[in-house]
Amino acid sequence: MGAKRQILIIGAGRSATSLIQYLLDQSEKENLHLVVADMSLDLAQNKIKNQSNAIAVKLDIKDTAQRRELIKQSDIVISMLPAALHLEVAKDCILYGKSMVTASYVSPEMQDLDEQVKAKNLVFMNEIGLDPGIDHMSAMQIIDRIKANGGKMILFESFTGGLVAPESDDNLWNYKFTWNPRNVVVAGQGGAAKFIQEGTYKYIPYQKLFRRTEILNIDGYGKFEGLANRDSLKYREIYGLDAIKTMYRGTIRRVGYSKAWNVFVQLGMTDDTYEMENTKEMSYRDFTNSFLPYHPYDSVEIKLRHYLHIDQDDIIWDKLLELDLFDATKKVNMEQATPAQILEKILSEKWTLKPDDKDMIVMLHKFGYELNGENKQIESSMLIKGKDQHFTAMSDTVGLPVAMATLKILNGEITKPGVQIPIIKEVYEPILKELREHGIIFQEKEVPYLGYKSMS
Amino acid sequence: MGAKRQILIIGAGRSATSLIQYLLDQSEKENLHLVVADMSLDLAQNKIKNQSNAIAVKLDIKDTAQRRELIKQSDIVISMLPAALHLEVAKDCILYGKSMVTASYVSPEMQDLDEQVKAKNLVFMNEIGLDPGIDHMSAMQIIDRIKANGGKMILFESFTGGLVAPESDDNLWNYKFTWNPRNVVVAGQGGAAKFIQEGTYKYIPYQKLFRRTEILNIDGYGKFEGLANRDSLKYREIYGLDAIKTMYRGTIRRVGYSKAWNVFVQLGMTDDTYEMENTKEMSYRDFTNSFLPYHPYDSVEIKLRHYLHIDQDDIIWDKLLELDLFDATKKVNMEQATPAQILEKILSEKWTLKPDDKDMIVMLHKFGYELNGENKQIESSMLIKGKDQHFTAMSDTVGLPVAMATLKILNGEITKPGVQIPIIKEVYEPILKELREHGIIFQEKEVPYLGYKSMS
Numbered sequence: 077m078g079a080k081r082q083i084l085i086i087g088a089g090r091s092a093t094s095l096i097q098y099l100l101d102q103s104e105k106e107n108l109h110l111v112v113a114d115m116s117l118d119l120a121q122n123k124i125k126n127q128s129n130a131i132a133v134k135l136d137i138k139d140t141a142q143r144r145e146l147i148k149q150s151d152i153v154i155s156m157l158p159a160a161l162h163l164e165v166a167k168d169c170i171l172y173g174k175s176m177v178t179a180s181y182v183s184p185e186m187q188d189l190d191e192q193v194k195a196k197n198l199v200f201m202n203e204i205g206l207d208p209g210i211d212h213m214s215a216m217q218i219i220d221r222i223k224a225n226g227g228k229m230i231l232f233e234s235f236t237g238g239l240v241a242p243e244s245d246d247n248l249w250n251y252k253f254t255w256n257p258r259n260v261v262v263a264g265q266g267g268a269a270k271f272i273q274e275g276t277y278k279y280i281p282y283q284k285l286f287r288r289t290e291i292l293n294i295d296g297y298g299k300f301e302g303l304a305n306r307d308s309l310k311y312r313e314i315y316g317l318d319a320i321k322t323m324y325r326g327t328i329r330r331v332g333y334s335k336a337w338n339v340f341v342q343l344g345m346t347d348d349t350y351e352m353e354n355t356k357e358m359s360y361r362d363f364t365n366s367f368l369p370y371h372p373y374d375s376v377e378i379k380l381r382h383y384l385h386i387d388q389d390d391i392i393w394d395k396l397l398e399l400d401l402f403d404a405t406k407k408v409n410m411e412q413a414t415p416a417q418i419l420e421k422i423l424s425e426k427w428t429l430k431p432d433d434k435d436m437i438v439m440l441h442k443f444g445y446e447l448n449g450e451n452k453q454i455e456s457s458m459l460i461k462g463k464d465q466h467f468t469a470m471s472d473t474v475g476l477p478v479a480m481a482t483l484k485i486l487n488g489e490i491t492k493p494g495v496q497i498p499i500i501k502e503v504y505e506p507i508l509k510e511l512r513e514h515g516i517i518f519q520e521k522e523v524p525y526l527g528y529k530s531m532s
Numbered sequence: 533m534g535a536k537r538q539i540l541i542i543g544a545g546r547s548a549t550s551l552i553q554y555l556l557d558q559s560e561k562e563n564l565h566l567v568v569a570d571m572s573l574d575l576a577q578n579k580i581k582n583q584s585n586a587i588a589v590k591l592d593i594k595d596t597a598q599r600r601e602l603i604k605q606s607d608i609v610i611s612m613l614p615a616a617l618h619l620e621v622a623k624d625c626i627l628y629g630k631s632m633v634t635a636s637y638v639s640p641e642m643q644d645l646d647e648q649v650k651a652k653n654l655v656f657m658n659e660i661g662l663d664p665g666i667d668h669m670s671a672m673q674i675i676d677r678i679k680a681n682g683g684k685m686i687l688f689e690s691f692t693g694g695l696v697a698p699e700s701d702d703n704l705w706n707y708k709f710t711w712n713p714r715n716v717v718v719a720g721q722g723g724a725a726k727f728i729q730e731g732t733y734k735y736i737p738y739q740k741l742f743r744r745t746e747i748l749n750i751d752g753y754g755k756f757e758g759l760a761n762r763d764s765l766k767y768r769e770i771y772g773l774d775a776i777k778t779m780y781r782g783t784i785r786r787v788g789y790s791k792a793w794n795v796f797v798q799l800g801m802t803d804d805t806y807e808m809e810n811t812k813e814m815s816y817r818d819f820t821n822s823f824l825p826y827h828p829y830d831s832v833e834i835k836l837r838h839y840l841h842i843d844q845d846d847i848i849w850d851k852l853l854e855l856d857l858f859d860a861t862k863k864v865n866m867e868q869a870t871p872a873q874i875l876e877k878i879l880s881e882k883w884t885l886k887p888d889d890k891d892m893i894v895m896l897h898k899f900g901y902e903l904n905g906e907n908k909q910i911e912s913s914m915l916i917k918g919k920d921q922h923f924t925a926m927s928d929t930v931g932l933p934v935a936m937a938t939l940k941i942l943n944g945e946i947t948k949p950g951v952q953i954p955i956i957k958e959v960y961e962p963i964l965k966e967l968r969e970h971g972i973i974f975q976e977k978e979v980p981y982l983g984y985k986s987m988s
Binding site for chain 2: 267268270273274276277278279280281282283284288309341342343344347349350352353354365366367368369370372415
């Protein structure tokens with residue numbers, strides 16, 4: 077068989093589980109040897125068990141000598157590090173002539189490496205997880221097909237959500253954390269949401285974001301709601317849709333989530349920019365009261381109801397109660413915490429997946445196009461449930477495309493050099509095909525064109 | 533008489549008018565020679581007219597050689613530059629052993645110079661304009677007196693506003709720009725408002741700031757509203773009020789202003805963090821519509837009313853109409869403008885002072901204290917109207933204390949070395965006394981203690 081081909085996987089967190097398992101499953105047939113490197117040796121060892129085609133190593137990513145040694149010995153490198161840490165790995169990969177795969181957005185600094193990557197004929201494949209990743213591939217496959225058939229794209233909307241599966245859904249929010257809770261708490265901050273509808277540019281500030289949802293329907297699973305992502309506009313260029321009249325990307329939640337979440341936004345509980353006073357001794361009730369006007373005897377409850385106009389019979393109220401937001405005995409017990417950190421703690425007590433809980437990924441694309449003078453629409457959706465708390469839908473949908481792309485680059489099936497994202501046929505066709513074999517399947521249907529002009 | 537004492541004034545903008553005039557008026561008696569330096573020679577010349585005791589010079593503040601030469605030749609330096617530009621001047625002042633005066637907040641970098649300033653026995657007096665400035669002095673005078681009489685401070689609230697005088701008030705907002713319009717448009721952004729009420733810390737996010745006003749009363753001038761400034765908490769230490777139970781600093785507007793301004797906040801029109809698309813061709817109506825949901829035929833008007841729940845008979849609506857926010861013929865006509873820049877332009881068309889308009893400064897302090905087991909309260913207020921469009925109330929209240937402090941440092945009446953703010957008796961007593969002679973007078977009265985505990 078010759079020498080084994082060595083794959084270095086940096087970062088063995090939750091998102092790496094399915095990715096490592098896939099490569100282990102392929103290791104005999106493909107003659108692979110995996111090196112799983114993490115800050116925590118335990119974590120790395122847990123992921124590979126006692127498999128013979130893999131070793132776990134402890135790696136401090138700041139240790140340049142060790143990092144470089146590992147990269148130098150490998151044939152290809154997967155970085156599952158937080159996005160901000162990819163760059164040093166990327167530079168080392170250029171130094172030693174190794175291709176690289178990440179599930180993260182291409183940073184400007186990563187993009188700047190494009191020429192050097194091309195000069196060494198390497199493939200740096202990024203944004204090949206779920207979102208970004210499967211969204212790019214599944215959208216581009218249909219967009220390219222519509223164009224190839226002579227259609228002209230006029231509308232593209234795309235939504236993704238990481239949710240809890242219906243069978244594990246036992247709270248009023250119909251939501252649990254299936255990914256980094258911090259990202260959920262601060263979601264939507266740092267800039268207005270930007271998109272275009274029927275040729276009109278639209279902007280939603282953070283303070284209105286959770287009140288501008290639209291209802292989505294997924295066959296067999298009922299209604300969901302979509303809320304706008306930060307910047308939908310830049311995808312016009314990336315997807316080759318510069319002349320498109322409607323371009324909207326969003327996040328999926330169960331119906332009613334966003335309107336209740338807006339309570340946190342309006343109170344100021346999602347703010348991560350300052351530390352509150354006395355957070356060690358603060359009760360959950362104190363925390364809530366911090367954002368309400370002072371009154372010598374009115375209750376926190378009546379002040380909040382009045383402040384945010386929450387009627388006696390509004391289900392939002394029960395959602396707040398469920399979180400113990402008015403509990404005077406539960407303590408925050410954190411030093412110098414921001415509102416967002418405290419909210420994350422409060423939510424985590426209720427929204428953490430139990431051992432038997434399953435997560436669920438939902439993705440929905442809407443493609444509007446003109447063909448032979450007629451307006452048409454295709455909807456394409458994917459709904460994946462997790463197997464267990466390790467092999468979650470999130471882990472599968474993020475990790476499998478990363479693993480598949482890695483192997484295909486190693487095997488010379490994906491060859492286009494440079495800093496890439498998976499929007500070309502050479503990449504998305506074989507990976508979407510293999511994802512289908514793993515049960516990650518899009519349902520496609522034609523629907524009447526529902527572009528906005530038809531309302532009049 | 534001996535050689536004239538040279539005062540260098542860097543920056544000859546609006547805020548320097550009264551300051552320069554005061555020093556010109558004193559120049560014979562005090563044997564002064566003024567050097568007024570500005571980017572614009574015209575502006576500097578305009579301020580000194582043809583007075584014999586002053587010259588105007590053109591200065592590029594980045595021209596180190598020229599800047600240093602001017603500082604070296606002077607006996608004391610006043611910097612009326614934007615706050616960010618003080619530092620180079622300050623360093624040169626240390627180099628050549630000159631004292632310095634500014635109306636700006638002490639930056640951390642300025643504070644870091646304290647030891648060097650003390651080592652050279654110089655006075656760097658900052659925050660000696662209106663707000664900060666007169667607020668510090670007038671508050672500390674009463675706080676020190678209450679303490680000296682054996683009182684214990686339990687409440688301090690302080691409000692300042694730059695408004696239009698009633699006789700020049702001809703719009704529904706009861707507001708015109710009397711200072712930098714940009715600061716008005718972005719006011720309150722960049723962090724939650726923080727204060728303490730009856731021992732309870734309170735935080736207001738930007739999205740609720742303009743709905744958390746309180747009503748203020750100024751004898752003879754009726755009702756105003758106060759809204760919280762960013763950080764009231766840090767003044768506890770500065771004013772020596774560490775154990776105080778209520779500490780609140782705010783901005784004054786005419787009643788109803790904030791609730792209407794909240795429309796801009798909720799729409800996202802005050803956002804200065806991104807550039808909108810197509811702002812060259814955009815009409816005011818397009819601008820407003822950018823922040824509203826798309827609809828093929830519903831009007832911008834009905835969408836806005838519905839979105840923000842503005843009733844048919846709500847005066848807020850007339851305030852919006854007055855600004856031409858729904859005008860489809862008026863063009864923004866700016867390249868790559870942010871929402872805040874566009875809003876500033878729209879507002880400036882209506883809110884700019886006319887040649888005969890007068891501005892007005894309002895300041896109100898509330899001091900609650902315990903004396904001999906009794907709770908007492910003092911209210912102290914100041915209301916100043918401008919003389920004309922050059923000698924505005926803003927120019928007087930910012931410039932006169934700066935000028936007075938400069939002369940008193942020059943004359944050895946203010947001597948405490950270091951990076952200072954005007955919170956000690958040596959500074960505030962003589963300056964408040966002289967301000968009274970110029971008509972800047974506080975009205976003080978005892979009122980029943982209205983601390984919040986008394987509500988119950």
